[in-house]
Amino acid sequence: xxxxxxxxxxxxxxxxxxxxxxxxxxxxxxxxxxxxxxxxxxxxxxxxxxxxxxxxxxxxxxxxxxxxxxxxxxxxxxxxxxxxxxxxxxxxxxxxxxxxxxxxxxxxxxxxxxxxxxxxxxxxxxxxxxxxxxxxxxxxxxxxxxxxxxxxxxxxxxxxxxxxxxxxxxxxxxxxxxxxxxxxxxxxxxxxxxxxxxxxxxxxxxxxxxxxxxxxxxxxxxxxxxxxxxxxxxxxxxxxxxxxxxxxxxxxxxxxxxxxxxxxxxxxxxxxxxxxxxxxxxxxxxxxxxxxxxxxxxxxxxxxxxxxxxxxxxxxxxxxxxxxxxxxxxxxxxxxxxxxxxxxxxxxxxxxxxxxxxxxxxxxxxxxxxxxxxxxxxxxxxxxxxxxxxxxxxxxxxxxxxxxxxxxxxxxxxxxxxxxxxxxxxxxxxxxxxxxxxxxxxxxxxxxxxxxxxxxxxxxxxxxxxxxxxxxxxxxxxxxxxxxxxxxxxxxxxxxx
Amino acid sequence: xxxxxxxxxxxxxxxxxxxxxxxxxxxxxxxxxxxxxxxxxxxxxxxxxxxxxxxxxxxxxxxxxxxxxxxxxxxxxxxxxxxxxxxxxxxxxxxxxxxxxxxxxxxxxxxxxxxxxxxxxxxxxxxxxxxxxxxxxxxxxxxxxxxxxxxxxxxxxxxxxxxxxxxxxxxxxxxxxxxxxxxxxxxxxxxxxxxxxxxxxxxxxxxxxxxxxxxxxxxxxxxxxxxxxxxxxxxxxxxxxxxxxxxxxx
Numbered sequence: 001x002x003x004x005x006x007x008x009x010x011x012x013x014x015x016x017x018x019x020x021x022x023x024x025x026x027x028x029x030x031x032x033x034x035x036x037x038x039x040x041x042x043x044x045x046x047x048x049x050x051x052x053x054x055x056x057x058x059x060x061x062x063x064x065x066x067x068x069x070x071x072x073x074x075x076x077x078x079x080x081x082x083x084x085x086x087x088x089x090x091x092x093x094x095x096x097x098x099x100x101x102x103x104x105x106x107x108x109x110x111x112x113x114x115x116x117x118x119x120x121x122x123x124x125x126x127x128x129x130x131x132x133x134x135x136x137x138x139x140x141x142x143x144x145x146x147x148x149x150x151x152x153x154x155x156x157x158x159x160x161x162x163x164x165x166x167x168x169x170x171x172x173x174x175x176x177x178x179x180x181x182x183x184x185x186x187x188x189x190x191x192x193x194x195x196x197x198x199x200x201x202x203x204x205x206x207x208x209x210x211x212x213x214x215x216x217x218x219x220x221x222x223x224x225x226x227x228x229x230x231x232x233x234x235x236x237x238x239x240x241x242x243x244x245x246x247x248x249x250x251x252x253x254x255x256x257x258x259x260x261x262x263x264x265x266x267x268x269x270x271x272x273x274x275x276x277x278x279x280x281x282x283x284x285x286x287x288x289x290x291x292x293x294x295x296x297x298x299x300x301x302x303x304x305x306x307x308x309x310x311x312x313x314x315x316x317x318x319x320x321x322x323x324x325x326x327x328x329x330x331x332x333x334x335x336x337x338x339x340x341x342x343x344x345x346x347x348x349x350x351x352x353x354x355x356x357x358x359x360x361x362x363x364x365x366x367x368x369x370x371x372x373x374x375x376x377x378x379x380x381x382x383x384x385x386x387x388x389x390x391x392x393x394x395x396x397x398x399x400x401x402x403x404x405x406x407x408x409x410x411x412x413x414x415x416x417x418x419x420x421x422x423x424x425x426x427x428x429x430x431x432x433x434x435x436x437x438x439x440x441x442x443x444x445x446x447x448x449x450x451x452x453x454x455x456x457x458x459x460x461x462x463x464x465x466x467x468x469x470x471x472x473x474x475x476x477x478x479x480x481x482x483x484x485x486x487x488x489x490x491x492x493x494x495x496x497x
Numbered sequence: 498x499x500x501x502x503x504x505x506x507x508x509x510x511x512x513x514x515x516x517x518x519x520x521x522x523x524x525x526x527x528x529x530x531x532x533x534x535x536x537x538x539x540x541x542x543x544x545x546x547x548x549x550x551x552x553x554x555x556x557x558x559x560x561x562x563x564x565x566x567x568x569x570x571x572x573x574x575x576x577x578x579x580x581x582x583x584x585x586x587x588x589x590x591x592x593x594x595x596x597x598x599x600x601x602x603x604x605x606x607x608x609x610x611x612x613x614x615x616x617x618x619x620x621x622x623x624x625x626x627x628x629x630x631x632x633x634x635x636x637x638x639x640x641x642x643x644x645x646x647x648x649x650x651x652x653x654x655x656x657x658x659x660x661x662x663x664x665x666x667x668x669x670x671x672x673x674x675x676x677x678x679x680x681x682x683x684x685x686x687x688x689x690x691x692x693x694x695x696x697x698x699x700x701x702x703x704x705x706x707x708x709x710x711x712x713x714x715x716x717x718x719x720x721x722x723x724x725x726x727x728x729x730x731x732x733x734x735x736x737x738x739x740x741x742x743x744x745x746x747x
Contacts, residue, residue, distance in 0.1 A: 075527075075576055093529065094529040129547060161571040162569055
């Protein structure tokens with residue numbers, strides 16, 4: 001069912017509309033409400049293309065995020081400010097699932113804002129149940145860069161209620177027949193997006209600029225003695241910037257920036273790893289280690305030194321010319337209007353890498369089959385990377401088409417990835433402990449070596465447990481009917497095309 | 498999708514009131530919710546001002562997802578839809594009895610709705626029939642309102658015995674409903690029952706005149722008297738039910 005929006009003759013008020021609709025049945029006129037909403041979309045405008053409206057509304061009761069896929073298929077959730085940037089920021093539920101299927105891992109960007117007022121006339125039955133509502137909307141659109149508001153055409157929106165769609169159609173037809181009325185060629189939000197430019201690519205660039213500013217803000221606060229979350233937030237911004245750069249255009253300028261961003265990721269990753277591992281080791285020392293006293297103090301001292309050294313390396317990198325050049329190059333790349341990536345048919349859609357989920361799955365099976373507690377961690381890490389790619393690929397394609405099987409398949413992949421992620425953490429910790437052992441060689445405070453041995457034993461025990469867990473989970477992943485049938489479906493659709 | 502059934506062998510204990518209010522609270526929290534009024538009396542449909550009539554009756558519901566979807570009505574509240582009651586629902590048992598896998602027909606009927614709803618609340622009629630067995634197979638949790646009196650407690654024991662025998666029971670979530678704390682008998686039962694049934698929820702729904710306003714206002718209590726004691730009790734009950742059903746909000 002198409003959205004039922006009409007352009008009324010100038011000067012049509014809600015009172016006049018209520019009089020007109022009164023001829024069709026009982027009506028209730030409600031008080032006027034403010035419209036304060038922001039339209040969100042993925043950078044490539046996929047939601048708009050599919051006729052989906054994702055709207056972040058400010059209402060007197062608080063903020064809400066509303067999804068509309070046609071007039072009948074709508075769902076909204078209460079959500080505090082600011083507007084969500086990513087699907088992962090949303091609560092579990094139908095809205096998140098639908099959005100995940102449409103935008104995958106893409107960031108949400110603000111496309112336009114609408115400000116105005118709306119007054120609703122409800123058509124009710126004898127029981128006073130709403131059968132349809134018709135609202136008169138007067139609004140202006142604002143682009144995210146805060147340009148002057150653009151007045152939009154007044155319009156009347158007929159909103160059907162599930163189970164009573166026929167009435168809404170009849171009302172829309174009745175109004176469209178009246179002199180001076182016409183059906184609107186586009187919805188209020190489509191018009192808002194069009195009039196304000198609606199270029200999601202420009203919004204995406206604005207978003208990257210925001211992220212660069214936030215990253216810079218966190219950079220100033222990174223301190224090994226301060227809050228470790230600053231470095232974490234810095235890295236979150238960095239990761240998001242890397243993903244978004246990949247979404248704009250694979251031009252030479254931005255791919256050079258991408259390489260430098262990768263370098264920054266590696267430098268900051270070492271310091272962050274040590275922040276995390278140090279905290280984990282303190283906890284293990286306090287809770288599980290039976291040796292106490294000076295041994296703890298010495299270990300803490302050494303790891304702290306090591307951590308500070310990594311932070312010094314990071315601080316040097318952040319103060320270097322290379323970092324300054326990177327920021328400059330990133331800003332330049334955002335200013336330049338590079339060529340848009342062309343799809344296979346010459347359209348504007350970014351060409352998808354020709355990766356096959358089935359191939360990745362087979363590769364994962366090859367890598368994971370027979371892996372046991374004695375195999376080196378690198379092999380598990382390689383499998384982890386393959387499974388991550390497979391998951392992203394499924395999320396972007398087949399899992400979107402088939403929600404039920406897709407959810408089951410993704411669930412089994414995520415379970416496996418949790419184990420492999422934990423295993424990776426243990427592996428990093430094990431390396432740190434080996435380094436510690438080397439550093440402590442020749443030192444003799446009471447219980448020092450015993451304490452390190454105990455930490456190593458605990459890490460080994462955890463590693464063994466995780467690898468045993470892995471074998472069990474891998475079996476169920478390899479025999480996952482949902483995953484197999486999803487891949488079969490993908491192969492089938494490819495063959496058909 | 499989580500399916501929660503308001504069920505009791507005994508009538509007049511507050512099943513429809515609980516189902517209507519909890520469905521409203523779930524919807525208000527942003528969960529896409531469907532309330533399925535299985536009781537031919539149609540009290541839950543009445544609360545939402547929806548006529549207790551379904552095209553084609555029971556048969557109309559059994560013809561696949563498309564037909565089921567067409568019979569769902571939108572309520573006046575965001576995220577909340579309703580599958581209204583119908584007098585023909587008294588023949589649910591007969592309809593299921595003629596089918597293969599007759600105990601899991603309801604589950605099969607509801608499973609396609611998983612793509613559209615986070616929660617389905619079932620307002621069940623008070624009896625222990627084939628429909629009830631279908632409810633036990635379909636639901637993830639059974640919300641059992643109990644008036645703190647010996648007769649009501651007896652029905653909980655009967656339900657327990659039945660579910661043990663059946664062996665495929667959902668999570669049982671009994672709670673005290675229509676509680677009058679001035680009555681000694683109510684206080685005694687509320688003190689003693691949790692010892693033998695530890696799963697009884699801590700929230701108690703008081704016996705208040707506000708519950709009757711629901712029938713005059715024809716809306717859930719939290720929508721028109723959100724600051725009332727009854728509304729607060731239902732909010733508390735919803736929080737407890739959601740925690741027991743392990744609802745992930747984030």
